[in-house]
Amino acid sequence: MEIIINYISILGSFALAISGAITAMDKRFDPFGVFIIAFVTAVGGGTLRDMLINDRSVFWITQTSYIHFIIAGTICAIIFKSKLDHITKPLFIFDAIGLGLYTITGVQIGLEYGLAAVNCVILGTITGAFGGVLRDILVNEVPIIFKREVYATISILGAILYLTLNKLHFINPILQIVPVLFIIAMRLVVIRYNISLPSLYADERKKKGTTRE
Amino acid sequence: MEIIINYISILGSFALAISGAITAMDKRFDPFGVFIIAFVTAVGGGTLRDMLINDRSVFWITQTSYIHFIIAGTICAIIFKSKLDHITKPLFIFDAIGLGLYTITGVQIGLEYGLAAVNCVILGTITGAFGGVLRDILVNEVPIIFKREVYATISILGAILYLTLNKLHFINPILQIVPVLFIIAMRLVVIRYNISLPSLYADERKKKGTTRE
Amino acid sequence: MEIIINYISILGSFALAISGAITAMDKRFDPFGVFIIAFVTAVGGGTLRDMLINDRSVFWITQTSYIHFIIAGTICAIIFKSKLDHITKPLFIFDAIGLGLYTITGVQIGLEYGLAAVNCVILGTITGAFGGVLRDILVNEVPIIFKREVYATISILGAILYLTLNKLHFINPILQIVPVLFIIAMRLVVIRYNISLPSLYADERKKKGTTRE
Numbered sequence: 001m002e003i004i005i006n007y008i009s010i011l012g013s014f015a016l017a018i019s020g021a022i023t024a025m026d027k028r029f030d031p032f033g034v035f036i037i038a039f040v041t042a043v044g045g046g047t048l049r050d051m052l053i054n055d056r057s058v059f060w061i062t063q064t065s066y067i068h069f070i071i072a073g074t075i076c077a078i079i080f081k082s083k084l085d086h087i088t089k090p091l092f093i094f095d096a097i098g099l100g101l102y103t104i105t106g107v108q109i110g111l112e113y114g115l116a117a118v119n120c121v122i123l124g125t126i127t128g129a130f131g132g133v134l135r136d137i138l139v140n141e142v143p144i145i146f147k148r149e150v151y152a153t154i155s156i157l158g159a160i161l162y163l164t165l166n167k168l169h170f171i172n173p174i175l176q177i178v179p180v181l182f183i184i185a186m187r188l189v190v191i192r193y194n195i196s197l198p199s200l201y202a203d204e205r206k207k208k209g210t211t212r213e
Numbered sequence: 214m215e216i217i218i219n220y221i222s223i224l225g226s227f228a229l230a231i232s233g234a235i236t237a238m239d240k241r242f243d244p245f246g247v248f249i250i251a252f253v254t255a256v257g258g259g260t261l262r263d264m265l266i267n268d269r270s271v272f273w274i275t276q277t278s279y280i281h282f283i284i285a286g287t288i289c290a291i292i293f294k295s296k297l298d299h300i301t302k303p304l305f306i307f308d309a310i311g312l313g314l315y316t317i318t319g320v321q322i323g324l325e326y327g328l329a330a331v332n333c334v335i336l337g338t339i340t341g342a343f344g345g346v347l348r349d350i351l352v353n354e355v356p357i358i359f360k361r362e363v364y365a366t367i368s369i370l371g372a373i374l375y376l377t378l379n380k381l382h383f384i385n386p387i388l389q390i391v392p393v394l395f396i397i398a399m400r401l402v403v404i405r406y407n408i409s410l411p412s413l414y415a416d417e418r419k420k421k422g423t424t425r426e
Numbered sequence: 427m428e429i430i431i432n433y434i435s436i437l438g439s440f441a442l443a444i445s446g447a448i449t450a451m452d453k454r455f456d457p458f459g460v461f462i463i464a465f466v467t468a469v470g471g472g473t474l475r476d477m478l479i480n481d482r483s484v485f486w487i488t489q490t491s492y493i494h495f496i497i498a499g500t501i502c503a504i505i506f507k508s509k510l511d512h513i514t515k516p517l518f519i520f521d522a523i524g525l526g527l528y529t530i531t532g533v534q535i536g537l538e539y540g541l542a543a544v545n546c547v548i549l550g551t552i553t554g555a556f557g558g559v560l561r562d563i564l565v566n567e568v569p570i571i572f573k574r575e576v577y578a579t580i581s582i583l584g585a586i587l588y589l590t591l592n593k594l595h596f597i598n599p600i601l602q603i604v605p606v607l608f609i610i611a612m613r614l615v616v617i618r619y620n621i622s623l624p625s626l627y628a629d630e631r632k633k634k635g636t637t638r639e
Contacts, residue, residue, distance in 0.1 A: 024572075032579045033572040039548075047478070052260070054270040057480040064542045116277045122252075133351070138559070140568045142353045146237075146246040153245045265473070267483040329490045335465075346564070355566045359450075359459040366458045 008176065009059070012101030013042040013066050017073030018080070019094040020135050025081050027139050037135055038074040042066070042098075044131035049106055049123050053113055092191050095132060095144075100183035103128030103155045104176055107162050117163055124159035125152055128183075150190045158183035221389065222272070225314030226255040226279050230286030231293070232307040233348050238294050240352050250348055251287040255279070255311075257344035262319055262336050266326055305404050308345060308357075313396035316341030316368045317389055320375050330376055337372035338365055341396075363403045371396035434602065435485065438527030439468040439492050443499030444506070445520040446561050451507050453565050463561055464500040468492070468524075470557035475532055475549050479539055518617050521558060521570075526609035529554030529581045530602055533588050543589055550585035551578055554609075576616045584609035 020041025024034040043060050050058045060066040106127025110120030129145050129152055136143040145151040162179040170178075189195070233254025237247040256273050263271040273279040319340025323333030342358050342365055349356040358364040375392040383391075402408070446467025450460040469486050476484040486492040532553025536546030555571050555578055562569040571577040588605040596604075615621070 027568075027572075029572045030576070030579075032576075032582070036571070036578055051264055051477055052271050052274055054268070054274075055480070058478050061478055061480075061541065061545055064544055067544055067548070115274065118277055118280055119274055122280070137350060137563060138569060138572070140353070140566070142240075143351060145249070146240070146242045146351070150243070150245075152249055153243075156245070264477055265484050265487055267481070267487075328487065331490055331493055332487055335493070350563060353566070355453075356564060358462070359453075359455045359564070363456070363458075365462055366456075369458070 006063070008101050008180075009046065009105045010066060010069050012098050012105065013046075014069045014073045015094045015101065016045075016098035016131050017042040017070040018077040019091055019098060019132070021074045021077035022081055022091045022094070023135055023139060025078070031078075034078070035071070035074050037138060038077065039067075039070050040138060041131045041135040042070045042073065044134040045102055045106070045127040045129060046131075048130050049109065049127045052123070052126070053109070056109075056113070092187070096184045096187035096191075098131070099128045099151070099155055099187060100158065100180040101128075102131070103158050103183055104162055104180050107159045111166070120163060121156055121159040124162070125155045128155045128158075150195060151187075154183055154186045154190065157186070219276070221314050221393075222259065222318045223279060223282050225311050225318065226259075226273075227282045227286045228307045228314065229258075229311035229344050230255040230283040231290040232304055232311055232345070234287045234290035235294055235304045235307070236348055236352060238291070244291075247291070248284070248287050250351060251290065252280075252283050253351060254344040254348040255283045255286065257347040258315055258319070258340040258342060259344075261343050262322065262340045265336070265339070266322070269322075269326070305400070309397045309400035309404075311344070312341045312364070312368055312400060313371065313393040314341075315344070316371050316396055317375055317393050320372045324379070333376060334369055334372040337375070338368040341368045341371075363408060364400075367396055367399045367403065370399070432489070434527050434606075435472065435531045436492060436495050438524050438531065439472075440495045440499045441520045441527065442471075442524035442557050443468040443496040444503040445517055445524055445558070447500045447503035448507055448517045448520070449561055449565060451504070457504075460504070461497070461500050463564060464503065465493075465496050466564060467557045467561040468496045468499065470560040471528055471532070471553040471555060472557075474556050475535065475553045478549070478552070479535070482535075482539070518613070522610045522613035522617075524557070525554045525577070525581055525613060526584065526606040527554075528557070529584050529609055530588055530606050533585045537589075537592070546589060547582055547585040550588070551581045554581045554584075576621060577613075580609055580612045580616065583612070 017038040020038040021034050023041070024037035029037065043066065046059050050056045103124040106124035107120045109127075110123040115123065132151075133143040133145055136145075158179045161182055162175070165175050165178060230251040233251040234247050236254070237250035242250065256279065259272050263269045316337040319337035320333045322340075323336040328336065345364075346356040346358055349358075371392045374395055375388070378388050378391060443464040446464040447460050449467070450463035455463065469492065472485050476482045529550040532550035533546045535553075536549040541549065558577075559569040559571055562571075584605045587608055588601070591601050591604060
């Protein structure tokens with residue numbers, strides 16, 4: 001179990017490092033700035049999760065393999081981006097993969113520590129989405145998670161799907177793969193068709209022009 | 214003692230959730246974005262406090278009742294706000310209540326862990342004010358705490374008042390209620406009369422127009 | 427060893443408090459706002475380091491002497507700044523001193539906990555640079571560390587220099603003083619001659635005007 005979580009989590013860190021590096025390159029950061037944003041995006045969610053769960057060591061402090069994958073992800077992003085400039089899709093694809101993989105590891109770790117279902121869902125969403133929130137704060141943007149892109153909602157739904165499958169006694173690999181693919185697919189559908197949850201004041205958006213979009 | 218702290222703390226989380234939800238609705242976030250800001254505002258200060266005190270579990274990880282109160286606060290805010298739009302007062306009232314209740318729980322927990330008085334004051338202020346700081350960072354504003362509104366100052370004074378009453382052997386309910394009411398009343402007075410501490414460069418404010426207000 | 431780390435670390439907190447206070451005064455914060463930014467800048471990096479290392483208490487929670495030095499640093503900055511207004515150099519000098527001293531304590535603590543070299547470097551850079559990142563986030567700026575000023579790079583090089591000297595069996599005071607002076611000197615050279623690492627898209631900067639500089 002622990003091994004599978006690690007495997008998924010390393011893949012997630014690789015995908016999120018790419019997403020972070022692309023964002024930082026768009027902001028014209030220097031190479032080390034690009035690596036730092038990639039690092040923060042990749043480990044931010046899991047780090048907060050591990051700090052929230054008392055008596056759990058922060059994952060990348062004890063396992064340096066993550067750092068190698070993040071460096072690899074950053075280098076891939078740099079090579080990749082120079083060939084595919086002006087395409088913003090890759091950011092969303094890797095972000096979606098990272099969200100899916102990390103959300104599920106967060107839920108699994110919550111279950112391992114015997115937390116209540118609602119806390120497992122919150123830990124999953126934190127693990128999946130907080131790295132991206134940190135990335136956006138560091139580049140001084142309103143976090144993408146709040147921009148009516150159904151971001152956290154999908155992570156929450158994916159976490160609930162995992163808990164449901166788990167309750168119904170599904171086992172691996174279905175138990176893990178289905179919620180991960182659900183989250184990735186949902187994110188891509190949402191971006192493709194530009195779906196958003198209604199703002200609670202949709203009718204007023206034209207009146208007040210002060211909102212930063 | 215522990216029970217009373219919990220009771221106050223839950224009320225504080227309810228008030229701060231409302232304050233967070235109102236801010237997020239003003240920024241036109243989607244419903245889940247509103248909940249996340251409410252959640253972060255409500256638990257941010259206490260979470261940092263619990264992470265700073267080694268060997269203390271994060272309060273909402275072990276007690277899910279907080280999450281229910283935060284959800285209730287968010288729903289109240291949504292219903293409440295739609296009736297009282299364009300009124301910014303509620304934000305300040307609930308923020309003041311949360312600041313008062315949380316500051317005192319922070320000081321009490323510091324005393325429980327045998328920390329020095331200055332650290333109890335800092336923990337109290339972190340517990341009371343950090344959730345609001347996170348709220349403002351997440352919506353990409355300069356935190357309200359820094360906007361010459363005597364915010365942290367009042368929290369610090371309230372914490373010192375609690376420590377003084379404690380030293381003078383006052384007991385509950387006076388020991389708790391007086392500093393909480395002091396903080397709430399001071400905040401409302403400050404907002405009502407628009408009082409602010411002088412900037413250290415008040416005379417220069419017109420010359421340099423670059424400061425973001 | 428522990429005593430020397432504390433000594434260096436207290437000097438670092440003093441220097442970073444001055445750097446934080448100057449930034450906050452430039453932003454016209456009220457006196458308590460100035461102290462809070464000074465505090466966060468001074469303890470932010472070490473606090474994150476201590477929270478990342480499981481079973482290590484946060485340094486300023488157990489040792490209140492830091493808080494006294496931060497208060498002293500804030501008062502010095504207020505007196506100092508009023509005499510030397512319009513001079514931005516002091517900010518960089520104290521920031522450089524803090525970066526140097528804190529980076530090395532971070533590396534030393536990583537070694538003490540038997541972490542891998544790469545993690546010692548990361549902990550050193552976090553200890554040295556994260557306080558400044560928090561300072562910039564709180565005043566709603568893109569962190570200086572990302573502004574092509576070779577900031578993190580120098581911290582990383584200083585950390586590697588320390589690990590190399592340590593491997594070559596150099597002992598104190600050379601082991602500590604050389605990397606600290608290296609970091610401070612490099613930062614001042616970089617600022618003096620306005621050196622920056624190339625952006626990964628330097629040629630494109632004129633085309634896209636959306637980047638906030």
